[in-house]
Amino acid sequence: xxxxxxxxxxxxxxxxxxxxxxxxxxxxxxxxxxxxxxxxxxxxxxxxxxxxxxxxxxxxxxxxxxxxxxxxxxxxxxxxxxxxxxxxxxxxxxxxxxxxxxxxxxxxxxxxxxxxxxxxxxxxxxxxxxxxxxxxxxxxxxxxxxxxxxxxxxxxxxxxxxxxxxxxxxxxxxxxxxxxxxxxxxxxxxxxxxxxxxxxxxxxxxxxxxxxxxxxxxxxxxxxxxxxxxxxxxxxxxxxxxxxxxxxxxxxxxxxxxxxxxxxxxxxxxxxxxxxxxxxxxxxxxxxxxxxxxxxxxxxxxxxxxxxxxxxxxxxxxxxxxxxxxxxxxxxxxxxxxxxxxxxxxxxxxxxxxxxxxxxxxxxxxxxxxxxxxxxxxxxxxxxxxxxxxxxxxxxxxxxxxxxxxxxxxxxxxxxxxxxxxxxxxxxxxxxxxxxxxx
Amino acid sequence: xxxxxxxxxxxxxxxxxxxxxxxxxxxxxxxxxxxxxxxxxxxxxxxxxxxxxxxxxxxxxxxxxxxxxxxxxxxxxxxxxxxxxxxxxxxxxxxxxxxxxxxxxxxxxxxxxxxxxxxxxxxxxxxxxxxxxxxxxxxxxxxxxxxxxxxxxxxxxxxxxxxxxxxxxxxxxxxxxxxxxxxxxxxxxxxxxxxxxxxxxxxxxxxxxxxxxxxxxxxxxxxxxxxxxxxxxxxxxxxxxxxxxxxxxxxxxxxxxxxxxxxxxxxxxxxxxxxxxxxxxxxxxxxxxxxxxxxxxxxxxxxxxxxxxxxxxxxxxxxxxxxxxxxxxxxxxxxxxxxxxxxxxxxxxxxxxxxxxxxxxxxxxxxxxxxxxxxxxxxxxxxxxxxxxxxxxxxxxxxxxxxxxxxxxxxxxxxxxxxxxxxxxxxxxxxxxxxxxxx
Numbered sequence: 080x081x082x083x084x085x086x087x088x089x090x091x092x093x094x095x096x097x098x099x100x101x102x103x104x105x106x107x108x109x110x111x112x113x114x115x116x117x118x119x120x121x122x123x124x125x126x127x128x129x130x131x132x133x134x135x136x137x138x139x140x141x142x143x144x145x146x147x148x149x150x151x152x153x154x155x156x157x158x159x160x161x162x163x164x165x166x167x168x169x170x171x172x173x174x175x176x177x178x179x180x181x182x183x184x185x186x187x188x189x190x191x192x193x194x195x196x197x198x199x200x201x202x203x204x205x206x207x208x209x210x211x212x213x214x215x216x217x218x219x220x221x222x223x224x225x226x227x228x229x230x231x232x233x234x235x236x237x238x239x240x241x242x243x244x245x246x247x248x249x250x251x252x253x254x255x256x257x258x259x260x261x262x263x264x265x266x267x268x269x270x271x272x273x274x275x276x277x278x279x280x281x282x283x284x285x286x287x288x289x290x291x292x293x294x295x296x297x298x299x300x301x302x303x304x305x306x307x308x309x310x311x312x313x314x315x316x317x318x319x320x321x322x323x324x325x326x327x328x329x330x331x332x333x334x335x336x337x338x339x340x341x342x343x344x345x346x347x348x349x350x351x352x353x354x355x356x357x358x359x360x361x362x363x364x365x366x367x368x369x370x371x372x373x374x375x376x377x378x379x380x381x382x383x384x385x386x387x388x389x390x391x392x393x394x395x396x397x398x399x400x401x402x403x404x405x406x407x408x409x410x411x412x413x414x415x416x417x418x419x420x421x422x423x424x425x426x427x428x429x430x431x432x433x434x435x436x437x438x439x440x441x442x443x444x445x446x447x448x449x450x451x452x453x454x455x456x457x458x459x460x461x462x463x464x465x466x467x468x469x470x471x472x473x474x475x476x477x478x479x480x481x482x483x484x485x486x487x488x489x490x491x492x493x494x495x496x497x498x499x500x501x502x503x504x505x506x507x508x509x510x511x512x513x514x515x516x517x518x
Numbered sequence: 519x520x521x522x523x524x525x526x527x528x529x530x531x532x533x534x535x536x537x538x539x540x541x542x543x544x545x546x547x548x549x550x551x552x553x554x555x556x557x558x559x560x561x562x563x564x565x566x567x568x569x570x571x572x573x574x575x576x577x578x579x580x581x582x583x584x585x586x587x588x589x590x591x592x593x594x595x596x597x598x599x600x601x602x603x604x605x606x607x608x609x610x611x612x613x614x615x616x617x618x619x620x621x622x623x624x625x626x627x628x629x630x631x632x633x634x635x636x637x638x639x640x641x642x643x644x645x646x647x648x649x650x651x652x653x654x655x656x657x658x659x660x661x662x663x664x665x666x667x668x669x670x671x672x673x674x675x676x677x678x679x680x681x682x683x684x685x686x687x688x689x690x691x692x693x694x695x696x697x698x699x700x701x702x703x704x705x706x707x708x709x710x711x712x713x714x715x716x717x718x719x720x721x722x723x724x725x726x727x728x729x730x731x732x733x734x735x736x737x738x739x740x741x742x743x744x745x746x747x748x749x750x751x752x753x754x755x756x757x758x759x760x761x762x763x764x765x766x767x768x769x770x771x772x773x774x775x776x777x778x779x780x781x782x783x784x785x786x787x788x789x790x791x792x793x794x795x796x797x798x799x800x801x802x803x804x805x806x807x808x809x810x811x812x813x814x815x816x817x818x819x820x821x822x823x824x825x826x827x828x829x830x831x832x833x834x835x836x837x838x839x840x841x842x843x844x845x846x847x848x849x850x851x852x853x854x855x856x857x858x859x860x861x862x863x864x865x866x867x868x869x870x871x872x873x874x875x876x877x878x879x880x881x882x883x884x885x886x887x888x889x890x891x892x893x894x895x896x897x898x899x900x901x902x903x904x905x906x907x908x909x910x911x912x913x914x915x916x917x918x919x920x921x922x923x924x925x926x927x928x929x930x931x932x933x934x935x936x937x938x939x940x941x942x943x944x945x946x947x948x949x950x951x952x953x954x955x956x957x
Contacts, residue, residue, distance in 0.1 A: 082556055084597050087549035087608065094550060106891055108898035108917075110526035110865035111533060115629050116555060116586075116613065117521055117574075135556075137586075138575040140617060147555075147576075158523050168866075168898075169526065174555065178579060190554050202901035209884075210901075217891065331884040426549035427607075445648075445770040452545055452656065459547035459607075462641035462649075478547075 081179070081189030087426035092417060093192075093410055096222070097172055100194045100404055103218050104170035107210060109196055112169045114154040116176075120144045122390070126153050128252075128349045133177045147176035151195040152350075152383070152401065159199055160390035165397050166200035188407060197401030199387070204321055208354045208382060209328035211402040215358050215378045216334045218404055224377070224412060226361040229337055230294070232344040233322055234351050234381075236303075237291075239315020240342070243308040244286040246279060252349065253277050258291050259345035262359075266292060294341040297326050318353070325354065346381060353382030354400065360412075377405045423479065431482040431498075433460040434471040441465070443486045447496065447511070451484070458484075475501040486511075520618070520628030526865035531856065532631075532849055535661070536611055539633045539843055542657050543609035546649060548635055551608045553593040555615075559583045561829070565592050567691070567788045572616045586615035590634040591789075591840065592825070598638055599829030604836050605639035627846060636840030638826070643760055647793045647821060648767035650841040654797050654817045655773045657843055663816070663851060665800040668776055669733070671783040672761055673790050673820070675742075676730075678754020679781065682747040683725040685718060691788065692716050697730050698784035701798075705731060733780040736765050757792070764793065785820060792821030793839065799851075816844045862918065870921040870937075872899040873910040880904070882925045886935065886950070890923070897923075914940040925950075 085093060123134055123146050135147040148154050151171045159167065172194045179189060196214055198207040212229060219227045237258065241251050257273050266288055273284040293299060300323045309315045322340060329335045346355045358378040380402035387397035417424060433448040435441075441464050451458040459480070461471055468485075475483055485497040485506075496511040524532060562573055562585050574586040587593050590610045598606065611633045618628060635653055637646040651668060658666045676697065680690050696712050705727055712723040732738060739762050748754045761779060768774045785794045797817040819841035826836035856863060872887040874880075880903050890897040898919070900910055907924075914922055924936040924945075935950040 082554035084554070084601075085550075085552035086601070087551055090550040090552050093552075105867050106894065106896045108866050108868040108896065111524075111529040112526055113524035113529050113532075115521035115523070117615075117629065136577045136579065138577045140575065142617075162523075162525070176556075178581075190556065198901070200901070203903045206880075206901040206903075213888065213891065328884055331881060332888045427547050428544050429547040441645075442770060445767055449652065449771045452652065455545065457545045457547065462637070462639070462645040464642045464645075 083188060083190075088424045089414070091424050091426045092414060093406075096406060096410055096413060097192070097194065099221055100218055100406065101170065101172060103214055103221065104194075104196045106217075107168070107196070107214060109168045109170040112155075112158065112171055113173065114148070114151075114158055114171070116147055116174070117145045118148050118154060118157070120146045122157050123149055123153060126350060126386070126389075128256075128347070130177075130347070133179050135176045135178055149177060150175050151193050151403070152197070153386070155195070155197055155199075155401075156383075156386040156397075156399065157390045159387045159397055159399075164199070168196075168198045170194070170196045191407045194404040194406050195401055196404075197399055199397050199399045201398060205324045205328055205354075208321075208400050209325055209332065211380055211400055212325075212329060212338065212356060213332050213334060215356070215380075215402055215404075216332075216337060219358060219360075219377065222409060222413070224360055224409065227337060227358055227377070228339055228361055229356055229358045229378075230339050230341040230344045231322070231325070231354065231356045232341055233318035233354050235314040235318030235353060236309075236322065236342070237345060239309055239312040239318060240287060240290045242314070243312050244283045244290070246283055246287070250277065250279070254279065254287070255345045256347065258287070258343060259347055261291060261343040261345075291343045294339050294343070296335060296338070296340060297323065299340055300326065321354070346379065350383040350386045351381040352384045355379075355381035356402075375408065377408050379403055379405070425479040427459075427478060427480075428457050429459045429478065429480045430457045431459075431484050432471060432475050432480050433458055434468060434483045434485050435466070436468045436485060436487040438465040440486060440488070440491075443491055447484065447486055472499075472501065522627060522629075527863045528853070530863050530865045531853060532845075535845060535849055535852060536631070536633065538660055539657055539845065540609065540611060542653060542660065543633075543635045545656075546607070546635070546653060548607045548609040551594075551597065551610055552612065553587070553590075553597055553610070555586055555613070556584045557587050557593060557596070559585045561596050562588055562592060565789060565825070565828075567695075567786070569616075569786070572618050574615045574617055588616060589614050590632050590842070591636070591822070594634070594636055594638075594840075595822075595825040595836075595838065596829045598826045598836055598838075603638070607635075607637045609633070609635045630846045633843040633845050634840055635843075636838055638836050638838045640837060644763045644767055644793075647760075647839050648764055648771065650819055650839055651764075651768060651777065651795060652771050652773060654795070654819075654841055654843075655771075655776060658797060658799075658816065661848060661852070663799055663848065666776060666797055666816070667778055667800055668795055668797045668817075669778050669780040669783045670761070670764070670793065670795045671780055672757035672793050674753040674757030674792060675748075675761065675781065676784060678748055678751040678757060679726060679729045681753070682751050683722045683729070685722055685726070689716065689718070693718065693726070694784045695786065697726070697782060698786055700730060700782040700784075730782045733778050733782070735774060735777070735779060736762065738779055739765065760792070785818065789822040789825045790820040791823045794818075794820035795841075814847065816847050818842055818844070864918040866898075866917060866919075867896050868898045868917065868919045869896045870898075870923050871910060871914050871919050872897055873907060873922045873924050874905070875907045875924060875926040877904040879925060879927070879930075882930055886923060886925055911938075911940065 134149050137145040174190055175193050176190055215229055238251055241254055246254055257269055257277055260269055270284045270288060273279045274281050300319055303309050304319050329338055344357055357376045359376050382400040384398040388394045433444050435444055444460050448458050448460050481501055483499040483501055485499055490497055495508040497506050498509055499506045573588050576584040613629055614632050615629055654668055677690055680693055685693055696708055696716055699708055709723045709727060712718045713720050739758055742748050743758050768777055783796055796815045798815050821839040823837040827833045872883050874883055883899050887897050887899050920940055922938040922940055924938055929936055934947045936945050936947055938945045
């Protein structure tokens with residue numbers, strides 16, 4: 080339940096999608112790494128907050144206590160610390176596992192692909208962060224998913240806001256997770272959760288509300304930098320200064336049109352320490368789709384400067400920033416679009432079917448196909464001794480094979496092969512000598 | 519333990535290797551499918567004989583009882599039965615899991631890739647089987663692994679041999695697993711295991727010994743077809759007849775030079791019902807390798823006509839034949855060869871580094887690299903505001919980046935970019951207008 084087989088049409092479409100994402104990661108100079116699906120349980124514990132209950136654990140059959148990886152970020156941080164790597168740009172495309180309630184219509188599964196790109200190392204501020212946003216912009220543009228918006232915020236700004244609103248530091252994380260719900264529920268409900276469950280004062284909640292409902296661009300950053308309270312808060316000031324720098328870089332990249340500085344963005348995970356971002360599609364389906372999918376965010380990420388240090392015996396930090404592409408959600412949109420368009424996804428790449436119009440020509444077909452394979456040509460034949468020509472041509476049509484290479488008795492005598500364009504039925508004779516043997 | 523991270527140089531080499539294997543599978547018209555890493559425990563039980571103890575089981579955290587897949591064949595058979603598919607040619611490249619004693623120097627891990635190609639369906643005899651052997655031949659040739667031999671046998675012939683030697687049918691499987699050890703120990707030891715542990719009579723064991731030490735080609739098949747006892751056994755006769763047909767087809771493919779009909783080949787798994795085969799490297803290392811790897815078999819497979827029926831409620835059979843490429847063993851050979859040659863594996867595909875010779879040119883670099891990315895060019899820059907030119911060129915040399923695109927103040931004024939060949943230090947100036955901004 081919540082896992083699935085990928086049938087050929089699925090797998091072919093998914094491979095195309097992954098290829099586009101990987102092409103972008105490679106364009107940005109990332110190297111591939113791969114880590115095991117199994118991690119030590121202790122590696123995963125204490126990294127995901129409340130979500131730790133969704134981790135799949137392996138049975139104790141002797142040996143180490145193991146669990147299935149929950150994401151690709153924690154294994155990456157563990158990998159950097161274990162190998163004492165302080166500088167790396169890597170991508171990783173692999174499956175992760177969550178004991179979640181699957182919502183399969185929305186592209187949510189218990190086993191699903193993640194596509195991550197991360198930059199680790201001590202660098203000048205906001206240059207790698209800006210590149211991560213550029214990558215999201217490139218991928219969402221390349222895939223023609225329709226209009227999108229990338230919301231950006233900074234954990235330091237959020238924490239600064241909480242501080243100036245009089246929230247004690249011990250309640251930052253829980254307040255953060257309340258703010259995180261603003262994309263799903265109206266402010267009033269979030270406010271009553273803050274006052275009720277989280278125990279904030281109504282005044283503090285209202286004060287937070289004034290901030291977290293703001294969104295804009297450079298103008299908003301400038302305004303907040305002038306804000307009498309926020310500008311007094313060290314963290315907020317740092318965050319806002321970096322946000323301004325980020326917007327300058329994004330302007331050079333020419334992508335600010337799709338970026339929104341949004342103070343309501345909080346992101347669920349504990350380990351973020353700086354910039355955070357999330358991309359959402361603005362129009363999630365085109366008119367042809369009968370059953371529109373609600374997809375939510377299709378990419379997200381941020382800066383996590385403390386995570387690698389948690390795995391280092393000496394707590395040495397390696398700053399990191401990264402992005403994860405929500406490939407499963409994007410896949411379910413593309414799949415619906417393909418379905419709606421009636422387009423047939425080819426599941427193989429076969430270029431030519433080796434066919435015969437008469438009986439007793441298996442030998443000739445085997446010889447011909449063998450030479451085609453050896454020449455690097457993608458070729459198939461039916462696994463029958465004497466298939467009917469019609470069946471062979473129908474197979475081409477069903478599978479989208481563009482050409483048939485036909486050898487009949489006449490062709491063998493003449494030392495040629497008849498090459499037939501399956502769609503147009505045009506035929507040309509090509510020299511091809513096969514030693515004749517009846518079989 | 520027994521799992522590993524794949525560092526960039528590993529991952530890059532492995533990706534190349536997998537790409538070569540997948541290219542061959544696609545050349546033969548296979549479609550990709552993907553199945554979950556998690557299978558129901560009951561799906562895996564009773565399929566692997568004694569090896570079932572090596573299956574990783576998940577903890578019971580509520581919901582179904584799960585296990586990690588042990589190979590790709592059983593999930594494929596389960597997939598066919600579940601979806602009532604009776605005709606399919608598919609490949610699957612994915613990781614499988616075994617709680618084995620890892621022998622990591624020989625490329626044996628607890629988490630490892632399998633690359634499988636299988637043909638399912640009711641076809642004329644030996645045509646798909648011959649294609650599987652052709653695939654093994656193509657892949658091992660393409661990878662230039664040195665000389666190799668593909669041993670072929672048939673479970674029906676083995677069972678026929680056991681029958682004419684007076685072994686009761688109840689002891690076929692256990693006798694088979696004794697024979698399977700002939701590639702690792704001499705006949706005398708196998709014989710004493712048969713007589714001791716397995717309880718065969720010394721006469722029966724000696725009789726079996728006369729057969730299972732035979733190997734050859736068409737001549738041997740013909741001889742056994744004339745064997746007064748074997749030719750009376752229905753199973754053996756069927757198997758030998760098909761083996762003859764197989765060799766005819768392999769002759770047409772021109773690959774019999776590397777095929778040996780070998781009666782000692784038994785293969786461990788229970789589910790084989792017809793042709794079985796296994797490829798071994800004859801010279802496993804070249805002279806440059808200091809620490810030669812013993813690799814054993816690098817590919818194997820066979821016909822399993824009964825497995826799909828085990829998953830079908832009405833026990834409907836779908837005949838299958840397939841091959842699995844031992845990619846991890848091949849990888850450890852290639853890796854040692856690369857090490858020995860001193861060749862540096864590039865881990866990224868970056869074509870050009872955007873560099874500056876002076877300070878205060880971050881803006882120009884960001885503009886230029888953004889345009890390169892948008893033009894689909896694989897480009898990197900150092901994440902520093904003012905890196906030294908020497909550092910930038912050293913980065914190119916370390917990472918194998920062939921070109922540097924240099925923008926200095928003069929270039930900006932002239933509206934050009936200096937393109938430098940890192941290896942030859944040749945430079946050309948190319949028109950490239952960037953609006954100048956100090957940063």
